[in-house]
Amino acid sequence: MAKTNPGRFFEDYTLGQVIEHAVPRTVGAGERALYHALYPARHALYSSDEFARASGLPGAPLDDLAAFHVVFGKTVPDVSLNAVANLGYAEGRWLKPVYAGDTLRSTSEVIGLKQNSNGKTGVVYVRTRGMNQRDEVVMEYVRWVMVRKRDVDAPAPETVVPELSKVIAPADLVIPEGLTFANYDFAQAGEAHRWGDYEIGETIDHVDGVTLEEAEHMMATRLWQNTAKVHFDATFRPDGQRLIYGGHIISLARALSFNGLANAQMIVGLNGGAHANPAFSGLTVKAWSEVLDKAETSAPGVGAIRLRLVATKGGAPFELKGDDGKYQPDVLLDLDYWALMPI
Amino acid sequence: MAKTNPGRFFEDYTLGQVIEHAVPRTVGAGERALYHALYPARHALYSSDEFARASGLPGAPLDDLAAFHVVFGKTVPDVSLNAVANLGYAEGRWLKPVYAGDTLRSTSEVIGLKQNSNGKTGVVYVRTRGMNQRDEVVMEYVRWVMVRKRDVDAPAPETVVPELSKVIAPADLVIPEGLTFANYDFAQAGEAHRWGDYEIGETIDHVDGVTLEEAEHMMATRLWQNTAKVHFDATFRPDGQRLIYGGHIISLARALSFNGLANAQMIVGLNGGAHANPAFSGLTVKAWSEVLDKAETSAPGVGAIRLRLVATKGGAPFELKGDDGKYQPDVLLDLDYWALMPI
Amino acid sequence: MAKTNPGRFFEDYTLGQVIEHAVPRTVGAGERALYHALYPARHALYSSDEFARASGLPGAPLDDLAAFHVVFGKTVPDVSLNAVANLGYAEGRWLKPVYAGDTLRSTSEVIGLKQNSNGKTGVVYVRTRGMNQRDEVVMEYVRWVMVRKRDVDAPAPETVVPELSKVIAPADLVIPEGLTFANYDFAQAGEAHRWGDYEIGETIDHVDGVTLEEAEHMMATRLWQNTAKVHFDATFRPDGQRLIYGGHIISLARALSFNGLANAQMIVGLNGGAHANPAFSGLTVKAWSEVLDKAETSAPGVGAIRLRLVATKGGAPFELKGDDGKYQPDVLLDLDYWALMPI
Incomplete structure (x- = not known):
């Protein structure tokens, strides 16, 4: 019996299904430094604990995009291993800053399915949530991907395309x-x-x-x-x-x-x-x-x-x-x- | 007088000799993040402090192989700088997990010597131990390497080849x-x-x-x-x-x-x-x-x-x-x- | 109105001017590990908290050159973005070690100006200071760079070339x-x-x-x-x-x-x-x-x-x-x- 992950195919998704993604991850000072080494990141709130404190936060959070990448990365083995294309994002919101020592995990809920007319692929819509160790949702977003079918003869699911906001109000x-920018230091x-x-x-x-x-x-x-x-x-x-x-x-x-x-x-x-x-x-x-x-x-x-x-x-x-x-x-x-x- | 390290040659080793290797090293959040950046490491116990705690540990240890590499790295200037070949490993055991803040150092004991028939090289067997700042042995292993002689006319030492277990019982x-896996979360x-x-x-x-x-x-x-x-x-x-x-x-x-x-x-x-x-x-x-x-x-x-x-x-x-x-x-x-x- | 930084040109500097450089930076375990990954750094005082403590310090500081690079990096957008050449350093002193959790920022004072005879460039001398979150100066140095003029017709400033020590006494x-090396461990x-x-x-x-x-x-x-x-x-x-x-x-x-x-x-x-x-x-x-x-x-x-x-x-x-x-x-x-x- 094969023990490696073959990824999910289009017919493996069902509407309302919630997938718990594997491998929780604790982030900290190392991820922060690597983010600054890999990207020319200079936004002061993420570079300086002092600047973050003057802005009402307990310290500099992990870069918002780093938090997104950690949450997103966990979904890959379950959502996009057999994906033909990453079609879009919507309704992404950052809900809680992530700090050193936080442990993140992700879940995705299938909120839409649409088989393509060629019968070989379909579009899967998922709403992914990243949670910290206190079960607080730190961020969420919708992503839709085109996924191959394992068996082209598998029946098409009922088409459900979620209504997604073009823009978050x-x-x-x-x-x-x-958070406060009342005492913001523009020079720094x-x-x-x-x-x-x-x-x-x-x-x-x-x-x-x-x-x-x-x-x-x-x-x-x-x-x-x-x-x-x-x-x-x-x-x-x-x-x-x-x-x-x-x-x-x-x-x-x-x-x-x-x-x-x-x-x-x-x-x-x-x-x-x-x-x-x-x-x-x-x-x-x-x-x-x-x-x-x-x-x-x-x-x-x-x-x-x-x-x-x-x-x-x-x-x-x-x-x-x-x-x-x-x-x-x-x-x-x-x-x-x-x-x-x-x- | 030359101040750089020329490394040891075969005739510089004697049976029972204990070599204290240089440069202690404190490890932490940075080494952990770099390990995840350099290798596609995903084992949950090393990725998540929460998963490690649920497994009875105080937090996620440094990856076992990272601990090995730190202990091993210190031996290079003393053991393998003039090595022709790294011949084998045996009897390696991890004895204590390494946590952020621990400082590691290494020693090696010469447990075997065998000059090769060509008279130009010999095999050196060492048992290396890595210790933390509390002098606890965190890991040990035997390694044998082929090392050049400085002087081909130097007398051969008595041949001693240690008996090494093929497999650790x-x-x-x-x-x-x-450590407990009684509440192991297979999904995570x-x-x-x-x-x-x-x-x-x-x-x-x-x-x-x-x-x-x-x-x-x-x-x-x-x-x-x-x-x-x-x-x-x-x-x-x-x-x-x-x-x-x-x-x-x-x-x-x-x-x-x-x-x-x-x-x-x-x-x-x-x-x-x-x-x-x-x-x-x-x-x-x-x-x-x-x-x-x-x-x-x-x-x-x-x-x-x-x-x-x-x-x-x-x-x-x-x-x-x-x-x-x-x-x-x-x-x-x-x-x-x-x-x-x-x- | 352009919002990107065009950098300063020669005629933008005036003698005695103090430039507060942007983006404070908190350093820690990540920067330390990356320094060891990017350079073959092995000096024990920076590698081991235990060695540093035995030397009278509270722990291993950030490498002195890493501290210099952080302080220097901040000056680039204000000092050397339009520089033709980095001409020299002098009077550099490290005044306080930098430890994990410290937040660094920099200022530079213009201490010399000399327009070149071609009328197109000039030499700017600055004394740069790096401060931690307690406003303690952690290091200082003088640097002089050749900078382009924006407008070749801009008048030359009075020439002031600072007297700089060839060697720090x-x-x-x-x-x-x-700091003490009284109990220094040469083997380690x-x-x-x-x-x-x-x-x-x-x-x-x-x-x-x-x-x-x-x-x-x-x-x-x-x-x-x-x-x-x-x-x-x-x-x-x-x-x-x-x-x-x-x-x-x-x-x-x-x-x-x-x-x-x-x-x-x-x-x-x-x-x-x-x-x-x-x-x-x-x-x-x-x-x-x-x-x-x-x-x-x-x-x-x-x-x-x-x-x-x-x-x-x-x-x-x-x-x-x-x-x-x-x-x-x-x-x-x-x-x-x-x-x-x-x-």
Whole structure:
């Protein structure tokens, strides 16, 4: 009897099914340092315990995206091992900061199923939740992936496509308890521009670039215990290339966005995202952002800003899609998120 | 007077000699995170403090192999700097888990000497012990290496070849104090199969592969303060290749074995091992295991399983040696160890 | 209005100006482990909490050079983003060890300005100080860089070239409070030679070599939050090479110097330094040292030793400059520092 995990196929999912993902993970000072070594991360709230304390938190949390990667990584063996494509994200919210010593685990609930007309694949929608050791939900998001069928003759399930918000309403964003930007130190944060200085529709070229390395994306992806073969095994794809985990590009682009958005400190909502084109070692990643919306919050001195974050491997900034509505070939990532910023 | 370490030559060893190895090392959260970044390590006991506590330990220990590497690394300047070959391991036992904040040091006792018939080299047998800051032995193992003579005319020592156990008897395995698998969470561990589900003679193909990178094996090897030039200096070998530290392959193979042996949580015995062929950057490592034996233990819910772990750089799984009794050219590692598993 | 940092140009500096650099950084167990993974660092005081305690310190500090890199990295966006060349260091002193949990920030005071005769560039001298969360100065140094003018027609400032000590007087070196080498364990430190065994003028070839990797120098440089494009972006230089941060070479050479100078434990003074030639991935770095001076200190068992540390990418050891007084093409680094050693 085979003891290795073959992954789930489309017909293995049923609506309402809750999958408890394996391998809890305790995070701490090591993950924090590695995040700073793997990405040019400089947001002060995650770099300095003192800055975090002045902002009403007990210390610097684990980077929001690191928390996302840990929660996400656990789902890979159950959700995307046989996935053909990662189709989208929605309704992502960060609910509790993650601190050194916290232990994270994940569950996913199947909230939608739709067999494709070719009969060979289907789309699975899951709502994933990450919990800490106190069973508090630290984050949640919806993801949908295209998964192969094991048996093309297996009957199609009833089609259920969940209604998902295009954008998280500002009132639904969760501000960490105690957070305040009332005494925000703009000089130490590295950026004079505050929430009031950003206009909806404004675009920012983040200027800096980072060339991708095999050792770096593999270390990052392993750190989140993401096991998908395609990221690690050069013999897996016919072209001998290792596909870079999409989350690596998300973290890289977010870190690059410091130069122009240093005060977009905390990520609290993930409205949507697309990995527009695959990324490989040797490419140089740059990033640009667009201000999509702004909202007030109830926390002292804290505003919310909705941003489009685009990672590219070349081309001019601010070019997202062609006349055909498709992403430009140089676009790697198109991410739509809410962040918190001092007003 | 030369101040650099020339290493010891064969005639520098005497039977019964005890060598205190240099540079104590405090380990902690950083080493733990790096281990997860460098290897696809997912065994729950080392990933989660909560899982470790539910298993009767005070928290997640440093990975057993990381403890081995730290203890081993210290011996390199004294034992293998002038070694021609690393010939074997035996009687390896893990005696105390290593926790964050522990400081490790090593000593080696020369337990055997045998000059080779060519008069140019000899075999040195050492029993190495790693101690923590409380002078508790955390692990011990025997290793024998072939070492060059400085002076071929130096007299041969009396030949003493120690009698070494081929296999550690189950009764001699040390179970960490307090360890219990009575409340083991198989879902969180990532594998439904328990000790009773594995049969002696059974083989498991671990399926996944990882391509070796220079930056990764060098970072790993440095982390254990192993100083052997051949791992770091591309100008050292005539072919310009950096030989990968054998322990890197051991850790990689062990991490890959999670897929099929996720419940083989703790390594408690090292019966033997051979680095069958050298490994270099660019190769893709896969692994397979064979169940060699099983034994009961006195700890609640804990069984012992003896496993052969084989790392390869290609070829079909389960092919170890040719008709000539020699390792297949694609075999990198053949390791024989005892692990603890929930019954 | 552009929100990204264009860096300062020569005419943006004024004498006496104090620049508060952005992004405070908390350091800890992760940075310590990464330092050991990125460099072959083995000095016992930084490797072992127990060794540090036996030396009168509360635990192992962050490596002195890691502290320097963190303090230095913060200055890059304000001082060297538009720099043409990093011209020199002087009067560097380590004033307080940095421990896990400390949060560092930096300020720089402009202490000299000199426009070059071409009218296009000028030299800026800054004295940089790194402070911990208790506002204690942990280190300080002077650096001078050549910076481009934004507007060649901008008027030249009055020329002020600070008088800088060629060498820090031994009496001005700051010994960490409580430091004692009275009970120094030479066996655990890895080197029998003490302060009294080194003679002024003595040279030491450190023998070992390390080949440079892109992933390693980028991870190191990011860890210190140094943002200079030229280190990360392969599309930045016309030749497609990523220039390696000079501090990476400093740390590598210092770690290599363990083999022969294992007892030169703490760095307390930086008299000067030159990055003689640029370093790129693929080169193999070796190091040699020369004893320049020795001095007694008031701390028990502690002597000071002044060392020249030279990193090379080839060539014979001990060859520094040609007959023309210029550095040999294989010399990467020429560093002049004070260290503390057991007498």
